[in-house]
Amino acid sequence: MKFRTTLFAGAAASALFFGHASAQAAAVAGADESDRQSIVVLGQKLEETTPEELEQYGSRLEIVEGKAIDQAGFDDTGQALQMLVPGLYVSPKNGAFDYVNVSLLGSRTSEVLFTVDGVRMGNRLYTGTTPLDTLPSSMIERIEVLKGGQGLYYGTQAVGGIVNVITKGFTRDFDGSVEAGYDTNDGYHANGYLRGGGGDHYFVAFASYDEAEGFQPFHTSDYQPSATDRKRGYRVATGGLKYAYEPADAFRLSASYQHTDAKVEFAKAEDVAAAFNTRNEEVASLKIDWTPSDRFGFYVKAYWHDWDSTYSEFENVLGADGLPTGSLITIDDHDPWVFEDRGINLLGEYKLADGVTVIGGYDYQKYDGMDAVFLIGSQSEEVHAPFAQVKLDLGGLKLAAGVRHNMPSDGQSKTVWNVSGRYAMDGGVYLRGMVGTSFRLPDAYELYVIDPCCEQGNPNLVAEESFNTEFGVGLERGMFSGEVLGFYRKTDNLIDIDYSLPAYPDGFIVNTQDSVTAWGGEAIINARLDDWFGLTFDYTHTEVEASGTNEQIQDIPRDLAKLILTAEEPGGRFGGTVSMNWVGKIYDSVGGGIGRVQHGDYAVVDLAGWFFVDSAHNHRLGVRLENLFDTDYATRITRVRRDADGSSYPADNRGTPFTVHVTYRLAI
Template sequence: MVGNTRSMKFMLRLFLYGTLVLVMMPACLALSFSETQELEEMVVEGRKIEERLSGELEEFGHKVEIVTGEEITAGGYADVNQILESLVPGLYVSSKSGRGDYMRMSMNGGDTKRVIFLIDGVRINNRLYGRGYLDTLSVKMIDRIEVLKTGEGLYYGTDGTSGVINIITKPVTKERHGSLGAGYGSYDAAEAHGYLSETINENGFLIYGSYDAWEGYQTFCDEDYDHIEGAARKDRGYIRNSLLAKYERNVDWGNGAVLRGSILRNEAEADFMRVDEDKAVNDRTEYVGILKWDHDIAEDLSYYVKAYYHEWWTEYTRQELDGTFVYNEALWGYEDWGVNLMGSWFFLEENELLLGFDYQNYWGKDEVVVIKGDHEEVYAGFFALRPHFNFIPDLKMSLGGRYNQTGGSDSFVWNASARSPIFGPFFARAVVGTNFRLANAYELYADEDYAIGNPDLDPEESLNVEAGLGATFGLFTAAVDYYYSEITDMIAVGDDLVFENTDGETDLESWAISLSSQPYKGFSFVLSAVYTDATNKDDDVQLTHIPESFYKGLLRYWHPSRRFGGDLSVRYIGDVYGTDYPEFGAVNYGKYWVTDISGFVRFGNDLAHTLTLRVDNLFDKDYTTYGYGRTTGSDGEPFIYEYQGTPLALMLSYTYDF
């Protein structure tokens, strides 16, 4: 197996270097010509920089996936994790105990803390709390989700080694538009939601509200509970609600300007069960406030300024079986605010220069994991140059750098990318750059029986290289993508359960194969397979909770009239090991299939009425989602218990659009 892996690495590096040559060759050829060509006059539309950035990153060689609001509504999804798990090819996501819970994620071979999470462009994870807490967010407010599958430290900051997930909420509309909806499903799942948007006298408004609740299922099997005398065999559920308000006004300055403001409030009370306790509850409240000014000074010059405020607080309660409290409404969370500034200038026709500045000020408090350094500021400046070559107009190239000053640590990261057609239907892309990640609060200060923090941890630094080849043949598109990251001073739990910087270097290698089709008479599909080798150089042992392989498929039929349709989603998770508890060794909790299905029908005037039926885990498979927990049984012996995936569950929803 090791020999085969090394051979594969050699072949993949040949593939990588070949792709880089194919991408860069047109640029070299262009520089060898001295003639010039007359160009047609450039017309730039939709100059709003932030809104166009993700789509343009794909044009410049980055890997980007977009999930639309129509897909989310038609699929009857009730949870962001479900959406990412089913609709994003090549992305591994697994919720701990069903909807509204923590998740494990792997993108490009990295884990969850190597992904930056955004809501409307505002970062919701930071140095203190690196995990994206998406369990309080209502999916009914989502307009689209942008998944950037490339190291994105240049534009989005530290920790984006594997990629970025940006959740975009519904926009303000010019004409009156809104909806009302409700749903009910298995395990007493219930939801209600509605929104209204309109522009009156150049003033645009949007108001959204939702409520949903779920009684949940028993998350641990009876055999695990049998270890604990008097165990409380409870179901795990939640109650959550969201409110969103937006204002927008267009101003006739230059080529146009827009002032936008929004405030989002999420609230949830969610169970986080443990097999040996009576209760574990997080009572959460989150606010995201944004004020943004977009200004197109001229066709070739634009900028935006965005100020934001974000707070996320939890009161955490854990209670033993005998009624004593481990924590009783212990407070933990953070507040942060900041300013983003970014400008775009087109010069000499189609060459573009992007400049930006980010400032973030955040502090946290934690009565569970006691934080000793609770306040930090982040300063960052960045640039990106996108040259245009007259003789190869289809070649897209970008080169940029970013300087970060965070928590007493300075870093400079850079990124270069390109995408170009090569011959016939084939195209090639390549990205190379560096990234930087600071230890989070848990890694610095944890005091658990399975992990102990280390305040002397050094930052991680990484070199990322990515390449892809793709082609479109009629209705079909195929791609092969390769990602390699070499991490220095990677932070991990050592043999003594204390977080440490790993000696030497850690390699993350991931290669993905995808095949998709455009809709044909209503039918389409997306297939993807991902193989990951994520190891420390000195032991060749796969990193914990990173699957060695997984496969996803989505078969869709939507009638061309959009009157009815449905999705069939299938995923297979290969070997994935939990190594959190050395006394039990590496435990494989992978090798399982899960199938989900959904369908919708629209009827009435303008198809305003929609009924959606969703079935999760169609074949009611037993599987382990998140790995294992560890505790001691009533007999005094330690044991590990598994987090079980959602059993067969149905959800029927109705929406009226107006």
């Protein structure tokens, strides 16, 4: 608590010192999603413009606007990413507000960094646990996905890329809405937001509530009699506040706070009468942006992320007939798994001369965590990381080079570097690319887990190290843009689970002896067909294999394709979205002597439509037909033990079946 108080007090004191800063033009225009009036959004500052700058200097950036997510009818962020982001594989375990598998340019889930408003949401207990199981979509202004190694700016875990969720932004005019919805998995949804400003002060408030009984997450034939909880539900309540003080265009003090209270059930096909996680999560930040001159600008941000979760599991007692007696065994009763993450980010930019810019920054992170379920004792870590970059703007050619040095308190110090560039040619053709290094430290689970049910941790693990390159050739002309890109990554010391050791039949976590290579390509097309229709198509092929084998690493699809069609009446009165997600072959390695299991090779189609009842665009009705053709597909393969003899067999975790969502929205 002392550290947290000092952190935010220091940032506030800096705000008072710099509060007399001179003006700089910053406001940009944005359009309200109902098109009722023009809403002026406050100008983006240095941190917010970083992804676009990285794109201009060679990175590939995908942006999905909150308007598109809202009109497509999504309730949670995971499913929005699954259906709407080109090249990003997201597989929710059992529908909305659940764990997900993620892959970006051949990465594993642990190699993609998630941030919300630039605050790291990564879980150092489990880097494979994303924040998507409790992240609603109603609060989103836009989503930015940077592809390829982004360790220079974002540090460890940003190997395959980063996903940054931007919450509702500040506006000068008042704007807001309330919405209520229902879905046929006995789901109830409500959300709303209000934002505006007066004088030098601006605010945003948003809240949402999502609850569902859910659907059956396994086929009936895969259940053991001991499993009586046969629907997987959730309850997620989220609220947030944001404030900005901007006495001049050159200076802004902003603060944000977000709280989530949730209960998300954990699906099992054996033993369980009830299994669930509860969540009490808080994220706060305080930031100063100051641009004292046309040549120099900087920001300093303090953040705090407190993640308190408990796990409960109650199993059925079986009688002589093999059926539940009604008595329960308590396996876990609100056993905690928690972490606290706090830190400071500092970044400054100085233009040495026309076309020459120097960037320097420093990240500090202090992290504490423990888990009573997987028997991970209290762990603590501090990381200091200075970084610097030089950018050259030579007109049609833009080049950048940088280096970052990471110094963790417990583990190996690592230095990563990155060189990137983009060359614009006549006719809208461009070439771009980047090359560099990345690393990922082992998380607490990989090091220390000792639960007898599962794979065992290995305290002798070392950090993964990788060399990566990513490049593309594209065209931007009028209402059309497209790109073909390729990527290559070689990883040494890959952390994986070895099921071949007789002493560890449920797996032992090791650094693999062989290097692992990931390579592939992606083709992306975006087209505005006319005043009514838009189209996005994406196809990705990935090969991720250990040296000496031709077996794809688990949970990474070889092929992925997405097709997104949007339609909107030019006056904004009605419209719709069709999104298709096709996933090729995927492999899971399953414990208990089962081994490697193939699944995947499925297509899921969503259809959504919306209509404003009145000409003033105040009352909107919406419908979404999720999994329109009721495709029965496996999101992953899990191990189930038979009640009778304890022997194991594989079972499919099912994706969401055909579900109807309906909504009513009132604009404020």
